[in-house]
Amino acid sequence: MASLNKVWLTASACVAFLFFAFFASVPLGQTVKLVLFRSPPIFDTNQIQASRQNIWADLSENETDEVLNFLYSKSGLNLTETSQATHRSNRLMLIEALKPNKTDALAYINGTSGPPERWARVIVVEGEGAPGDVEQAVYYMVGPLPPSENTKALPLEFCYNSDRNYIASPVPSPTLLNEWVLSSLGNNSDVVRRLLSDEAGSIDPLTLNATGRASFTENGTFSLWLQFRQPGGKSSASSLLPQGLYVKIEIPTVNPSTWRMLQWYYNNILYDSIYDLKGAMKSPGFEICPLNRDGDWTDTVDLTKGDPGRQKPPPLMVQPQGSRFSVDKQQNFFSWMGFEFFISTSADTGVTLHDIRFNGDSVIYELGLQEALSHYAGDDPAQGGLEFLDTVFLMGLRTFELVPGYDCPAYATFISTTFNQQGSSITIPNSICIFEYTADYPLQRHTADSQVSVSRNTYLVVRSVSTVGNYDYTIEYIFYLDGSIEVKYRASGYIFGAFWPSKGEKKNEYGYRVHDAVATSMHDHVLNFKADLDVDGTSNTLTRVAIEPVSLEYPWDDKQTTPRNTMHLVQHPVDMEAGIDWPRNSGEMYIVTSENSTNIWGEKRGYRIQPGTGMGTPMHLSILNSTSLGKSAEWSSRDLWVVKQKDTEPRSASHLNYFDPLHPLVDFSKFLDDEEILQEDLVIYFNIGSHHVPNSGDIPNTLMHTASSSVMFTPFNFHDRDPSRRSAQGVKLDLEADGTKPEYFGGRNEKSVQLKATDMEPDLSKYGHEAIGWANVSWFDVLVGR
Template sequence: MIAQHLLAALAVALPVFARPEPDLWFRAISLANDTRVCGLSDEAPFVKAPKANPWAPISPEDVKAVWAFVHAPEQGLNLTNPTNATMTDNYVFWIDTLHTNKSSVLPYIDGTDAAPPKYARVVIFEGGKKEPVSQEYMVGPLPVSDKTTIATYDYVFNGGSGGTVPFNARYYDGKRSAGYEPLLKSLMTEIADITKALFNGTYYGVSDKRTDIVEASTGPNSFDGSTSWVTSMFRYPGPATYMVPLDFYILLDTTGTDVSKYSLRGFVTNTRFFTTAASLRRAFDAGELKNPFPQTRDNSWAVLDHKAEMGVRDLEDRLAPQSLEVGGKRYKLDREQNYVEFMGWSFYMSFTRVLGLQFYDIRFKGERIIYELSLQEAAAQYAGNSPKAANTVHPAAICIFEADSGYPLARHRTGSSKNPNGFSHLSTVKGSALHVRTVATVGNYDYLFDYAFHVDGSMEIEVRASGYLQSSPYYADTDGEFGPRIHEATQGSFHDHVISFKADFDIVTAANSLQRTDLVVVNQSQPWFPELGTFPQMSLQAHNLATETQLNWAPNGQSMFTVVNPTARNRWGTPRGYRLVPGKSPIHLSIADSPFTLHQSHLLKSDLAVTRQHDHEPYANSWQNVNLPAKPQHDFARVFDGEAVDGEDLVVWFNLGMHHYTRAEDVPVTLFSEAVSSIVFAPQNFFDRAQEGDLRNRRVVVSEAATGAISYEDYGIAPPACRVEVQEPAGKILPWVTV
């Protein structure tokens, strides 16, 4: 069971503030004698960022310049163009933006210092060295000039080898796959008659026209970098290939760069392991390899399309409700600086190929709450009795929109009209949030990341998953132990999804504490009820955590965790803070000591962690840890060295995810509606009162019983009178509606 790192989590393909292309096009027209703008097609108003974005990704021009810089002969890297390289060459794997140190940014963003210089992060696969490795470098300052240098990027990794990863543990790119392909082709060709008889499929090599099944490999490919292997499984091809797995696996020893030394570890089928082709053939000839549940080549049952055979729902021919920003957008953008303002909120955005979408300098009404919020890792851990299921895991535009919360922010009715001198008072406040959303398609799953900035000063992070199950062949004797049967020959393998995040809180200042408030039961007596004697009562007991630690949400929600500033107090003398509120499905990995996730995914094994902020500890993990579970490049457990976190610059690390109890309703794909996890950061005495009194989007209705008079206050905020035309891409105009 393996937690495999999400490589290139959110490689953004469009500009950060690209307008999403909808399935339907909306046009709003102001009605006669109404001067208000409907605003459906308006661009977001411009706002100039207070300062240039110091966390911004390096530019395409910088990437090209860095590429030329590292390929220059004087650098001595002996690089081959990746187009022509093999795994025994030195070549650039990727170029990305280097993480900017917080200590360098704060004097600029909060003071008068110059912006810190930008650096590039360069990963080079050095297969041509005597001891081949994967090596990370830092190149800068940028733009490239005579002051630019290259150095190994070591200081953020605590595994003992810095940015160096052994060849056997490096990421399996296409060139490494090409290295073992000849052996795979030879072995599968030798037993083609057996695979043809067992499941009507053969593999003669990836480019051979006779090949009619698809090979897929899984990780990890190593435990500590001393050896390497590949576990390959096979599926029928097609749009839903993940749903038609074949009961046949091949394990290869792929240690080192000399492909002539690669060898067979064995075959697996019918849950039996065969170390040689000869032993597999003997079992086949003896009739021992039966296939009681043959897989179907027709995977149309698992394609996400309209299934007419399922029948018709009444009124389903009508357009579903749409979310429209009628009246114009209420958020402002500086596209060049990736800076946003909305209803008191402000923040910068950035992205990298490793961490995806990142938020920086998140403020509400001018006060910083979070310095950095970023994705750290997305992993899955599977249950199963096949090599693929037992050993796995596995982006993408960004859209910004304001949406109705689906419920009032606040509502209350008081008084009574039955009393002749009474009144009835109803007040309700509109609830909405600005959503920053992105979807990462990684192999068989789509991960939907949604960051919602609510008008009350709270922030919600939500993750949803949809896509094809990484399924397994169905065996009748497992009796649902690893997941249910979901089709004729397919089992939905139970698994965990765990997505980890970093939240570097700076509540007003960087000197913060993580306060734990426990709801405990104490025995007490009350003199006004002497007959009760002593009886249990609820009580709150709070303390600040003293040192770095990992922890879990309390059972029954009987503990509250709040990041507080012990020296900043609200009007009532209470330390100002933000509470961490677990939302839907707060989980962590089910297995803590699996050999496939032994040391490289410690953060995933608890719900929360708090550490002291350091520039040399920007990450919870390394993207290359997947093949180093026994000896990781970066070990999160080593971060916990007893440092104080009370009144210090601290970082909260947290996990979202779900135990995916697979079901027949995962066919054709897992539904976003159920596979969801969330957390809320909510003001906890950060203010003197709820942040709703300055919102004009509200209604107050007062009814006086004596006179029957009704007064109505809308504070001048009324829906604009608009005609909305909904047009399909082909040009058909649907009936208009008045908003």
């Protein structure tokens, strides 16, 4: 037995349990290599100069260097360079721009002051002198920039309503915990070998991953349920390859002497100890579950000839005369068909848009992702309480390079993003794409007796893709010719499968069988976004305009002896901060109006908030008072929220909420404090997502058109007429002339276009040939198997 344990521990590097890599210290300076391809940026757009500075802009390379020099030499934080640090050192984890308070930003935009001071947001992992030998991730704000004698490193506290600016690790040393788990598993490797290996050698227990589901309790106990998974030989399909053995680790204190490997779960039977399991294994009736083997069924592509017609290339969009939007590359400012907006990025949430205007009028001050939640349900210890708050994995840092011609049209404009993590700059080339596209349906059409008119439906897309372990989230902001703005998500990737045991009757209570020993696992995806609407200014009101049935008598209805059954509109102004769900039968309209601004017809100018073009009505979390989430995602309980804008509430979540869900850094429930919101500066937090019940069609990957959701902001009496008449391209056909007479409006293609093959199918032979160093980005990366 001793030699078997030795073999297990020798191969322990294959056990993926590096707990809290955000705190990891063995070795802290080591980086993994992320291979990316940097193709030349495509900027054939019209060049313009923004009318003002992008005050939300990411830190420049020079600014980042200046902040680094200040932090190491003058901040008083006693930082040790990452390559030299231990888990008892203070070390730098992240530097990025701290967005200005809206009050200061509006003063600049309105011309009453200069640009706001520039500050940086910094995260430091403090191990030196940490209470109880437990490291803490601490937020600081550094500024004003550029550094001078007035520059300081101050605790960043104003944006967190928890009365603190730090999160502590549940364990004194992630490395120590990793070693403890490996040692404990090694002592019981005979059990693992018997239950999870086969004679054919298709599954070797020494190569399995041990992934965990964390649980936090009010009394301070931290525990993990570990499940074994096969890593996936041909792909990253580990989440499809669970094995049916689970073990519980309990960590009541930071003292390793109190850590225990407690219950084991196998074939729908809970064993109180390893001794109970070993005793059961010796009994005559003990049943060994089938193994979940990898194979061709997890491959995402079929390279055979395939179905008839597959060998012909599909139809493609082209951009025959170049792009039609304009850009200020220095300011990340974009202009298209009356729209103007700035772009910034963040390591945790990715792309955010700022100061969105249409034909010069303010519409949305800020529009961007806040958090992405997935919550599972199941009857085994892993799926039964599994949940992810994906910004903890730094979704901005995981906006990998897009594939031209596939993720985005070949003619798209690509933008690279740069972040600073552990004191090193990380550039992700071509991680955002911007392009125009024409839909396969018209924007407008009508056939009359004497004419036919039809307009092409062209729109602008800002797109990025965040790959968070097993899933890829495509997030896009879409701008339409009439002034509408759509926020949309699509998901693809490997589902988190559950093990299909041989014992007990399955009733499809949580999912469906999709392979020999794999079942799907129902879950909710809920993505929270912030829309700080400034509809023609900051004094706005949200009104619920209800479509209600009614019985009324009319003076002109003299032959009707009873009231006429009809319907009418009823206005319900929302006068207090509130959470709202989409109405049954779409029986209400939610409209944000500027009460003191009207169009030419005297109607209040507004923007309507409504479900967009996804699979169905956007949703919220199905689980009530989630045991796993605690108070870390209170925003997920309703479809949308309306609150009063405050500089002290810039985000509905913190990306570190995951690590203290019962006492999160940002508790969204505190945002609603019974304030009146009539004619106030309103912020809408809204959710998009899907109730995902995977089936055989999700194998090997979920398809994007089956997992999409969106919300739209559409003008409502905001204009005097449809503004797209000035920007749309189309044709009017005069049917009364001698022969049909076409009259075109807007530009059209009148000349032949010469296209190269690469205009339609870009050369991808160099994709993945430029390596960029990338350190671990999350405390929790491998704990949850991501």
